[in-house]
Amino acid sequence: MMNLPGEKHLLLRHHDHSHGHGHGHGHDHGREDVFETTAGGGRRIKVVRRVLDANDVTAARNRELFAAGNVFVLNMMSSPGSGKTTTLQKTLARLMPDVRAAVIVGDICTTNDADRLAASGAPVVQINTDQFGGDCHLAAHVIEKALDGIDLEAIDLLIVENIGNLVCPAEFDIGEDKRVVVLSVTEGEDKPAKYPLMFRVCDATLLNKTDLLPYLDYDLAEVEKTIAGIKPGMPVFKISAKTEDGFDAWIDWLRDQVRDKVGK
Numbered sequence: 001m002m003n004l005p006g007e008k009h010l011l012l013r014h015h016d017h018s019h020g021h022g023h024g025h026g027h028d029h030g031r032e033d034v035f036e037t038t039a040g041g042g043r044r045i046k047v048v049r050r051v052l053d054a055n056d057v058t059a060a061r062n063r064e065l066f067a068a069g070n071v072f073v074l075n076m077m078s079s080p081g082s083g084k085t086t087t088l089q090k091t092l093a094r095l096m097p098d099v100r101a102a103v104i105v106g107d108i109c110t111t112n113d114a115d116r117l118a119a120s121g122a123p124v125v126q127i128n129t130d131q132f133g134g135d136c137h138l139a140a141h142v143i144e145k146a147l148d149g150i151d152l153e154a155i156d157l158l159i160v161e162n163i164g165n166l167v168c169p170a171e172f173d174i175g176e177d178k179r180v181v182v183l184s185v186t187e188g189e190d191k192p193a194k195y196p197l198m199f200r201v202c203d204a205t206l207l208n209k210t211d212l213l214p215y216l217d218y219d220l221a222e223v224e225k226t227i228a229g230i231k232p233g234m235p236v237f238k239i240s241a242k243t244e245d246g247f248d249a250w251i252d253w254l255r256d257q258v259r260d261k262v263g264k
């Protein structure tokens with residue numbers, strides 16, 4: 001499906017409650033405790049990995065669609081405010097129109113990020129999760145629905161800006177090819193050590209807001225050592241999305257990933 005001329009973005013509000021979970025209601029993505037009464041009256045507890053299994057099935061379906069459309073898909077994750085949207089704005093400006101890109105952006109509320117990203121000229125689909133409890137991550141079935149608004153044949157690169165959260169998005173495969181985490185220097189050196197799963201599942205780290213380093217007591221060597229301990233060999237690109245310092249290496253890496261899959 002092509003975007004209509006002049007259409008800036010498509011707002012997808014998500015109503016499906018089946019995969020949602022509210023905070024304070026036993027926040028558990030992957031396991032559902034099933035209590036069964038046995039013939040003898042005893043109670044047996046089965047742990048069923050229902051939600052994550054269902055997610056994996058949908059993610060595999062998404063992956064097939066991306067392969068058929070010859071589209072490279074990047075899942076970009078971070079804490080709120082680390083600079084995902086700003087990095088994307090600058091990244092799209094460098095890649096387009098040579099690389100034909102589209103964006104799916106997830107937020108609990110507002111279309112702020114879609115409005116910012118639409119200025120790039122890329123088709124943008126905003127997902128708001130507020131209507132079903134404010135899910136803190138994008139699940140594969142949400143991406144599947146958002147794909148209704150994107151013509152995969154017309155793009156080479158799909159970037160998913162996940163919901164700002166350093167924990168939950170790391171648990172959900174959405175069918176992407178690669179994952180990157182944006183970590184800003186204002187968050188503190190200890191964040192990779194405190195939230196290791198995110199760094200373990202990612203293929204590159206963008207260490208952002210380096211323009212602020214002169215004003216901080218930030219130990220770059222320590223954070224790089226911690227990340228290397230969690231995911232040996234993972235590239236860590238030191239960037240400033242504000243000044244675009246360090247962007248060349250990041251853009252080269254991303255272009256290589258796209259080229260490896262889609263051949264351009």
Ligand SMILES: Nc1nc2c(ncn2[C@@H]2O[C@H](COP(=O)(O)OP(=O)(O)OP(=O)(O)O)[C@@H](O)[C@H]2O)c(=O)[nH]1
Nearest residue numbers: 079080081082083084085086164208209240241242
């Ligand atoms: N100084 C400085 N500020 C930055 C940089 N990158 C982003 N910011 C600022 O940080 C704030 C948050 O940036 P966003 O790009 O909105 O962050 P985000 O990760 O998309 O935020 P959410 O989508 O809400 O999770 C904004 O005020 C940006 O202008 C940077 O490299 N340097």
Ligand SMILES: [Mg+2]
Nearest residue numbers: 084085113161
């Ligand atoms: Mg954002």
